[in-house]
Amino acid sequence: MTKLSVNINKIATLRNARGGDRPNVVQAAKDCERFGAQGITVHPRPDERHIRYRDVYDLKEVVATEFNIEGNPTPDFIQLVKDVKPEQVTLVPDAPDAITSNAGWDTIKHKDFLTQTILELKEQGIRVSIFVDPDEGMVEGAALVGTDRIELYTEAYAKGYHSSPGQAIAPYAKAALKAQQLGLGINAGHDLDLDNLKYLKNNLPELAEVSIGHALICDALYFGLENTIQLYLRQLK
Numbered sequence: 001m002t003k004l005s006v007n008i009n010k011i012a013t014l015r016n017a018r019g020g021d022r023p024n025v026v027q028a029a030k031d032c033e034r035f036g037a038q039g040i041t042v043h044p045r046p047d048e049r050h051i052r053y054r055d056v057y058d059l060k061e062v063v064a065t066e067f068n069i070e071g072n073p074t075p076d077f078i079q080l081v082k083d084v085k086p087e088q089v090t091l092v093p094d095a096p097d098a099i100t101s102n103a104g105w106d107t108i109k110h111k112d113f114l115t116q117t118i119l120e121l122k123e124q125g126i127r128v129s130i131f132v133d134p135d136e137g138m139v140e141g142a143a144l145v146g147t148d149r150i151e152l153y154t155e156a157y158a159k160g161y162h163s164s165p166g167q168a169i170a171p172y173a174k175a176a177l178k179a180q181q182l183g184l185g186i187n188a189g190h191d192l193d194l195d196n197l198k199y200l201k202n203n204l205p206e207l208a209e210v211s212i213g214h215a216l217i218c219d220a221l222y223f224g225l226e227n228t229i230q231l232y233l234r235q236l237k
């Protein structure tokens with residue numbers, strides 16, 4: 001079974017546009033769960049342009065499914081994660097000024113940093129995942145730094161899917177097989193949508209979880225949040 005974790009960053013983007021509390025991020029998380037989401041993902045960024053650190057503390061009080069916090073492991077982020085103790089943290093090497101996540105970890109170059117950080121978080125009883133490109137060498141490096149899971153960065157897959165699905169999925173299938181052989185759990189995310197999700201799922205049999213935000217919230221404008229979550233869940237059957 002592949003779990004759907006809804007990334008609610010874009011709900012916070014909308015709220016922040018007016019400075020009030022509409023839409024309410026905590027209520028949105030509860031509703032996503034009520035509508036079938038099996039997890040809630042947030043990716044607080046240092047400028048708090050969408051999810052704020054305060055939201056993460058508030059969400060911890062209500063999220064009843066799997067809470068996944070993604071982000072660059074700066075000292076502030078590490079402290080937040082240690083305070084909140086989510087079920088899963090996903091480490092992402094995004095620059096503070098990046099519009100969105102734009103690369104996976106170089107697990108060889110950052111081996112010492114990742115090893116130490118992952119150990120620190122695992123000691124808190126938190127499952128750790130790291131964001132990686134679909135590259136077998138990077139997956140081997142991920143196994144060496146002690147992570148529980150990897151999250152395959154799917155932007156390249158999403159970009160290539162329409163012109164050549166087979167070509168787009170090939171490196172992901174290889175990377176996933178390598179991860180499976182090394183005993184790593186496999187998550188995936190970034191730019192997944194109603195068009196490309198089923199093919200990804202069908203080709204990565206061990207896929208434990210997808211986190212989806214941007215496209216899902218856009219779809220919800222047209223189909224409503226409940227229907228949209230059901231549509232995504234259907235792609236994962």
Ligand SMILES: CC(=O)[C@@H](O)[C@H](O)COP(=O)(O)O
Pocket residue numbers: 007009010043070092099100101131189190213
């Ligand atoms: C790691 C990843 O792919 C997502 O967390 C994505 O970066 C969402 O972040 P934004 O909502 O800031 O684009």
Ligand SMILES: NCC(=O)COP(=O)(O)O
Pocket residue numbers: 007041043070151188189190191192211212213214215216
């Ligand atoms: N980890 C990926 C994520 O949380 C959502 O990414 P996107 O669907 O907003 O591109």
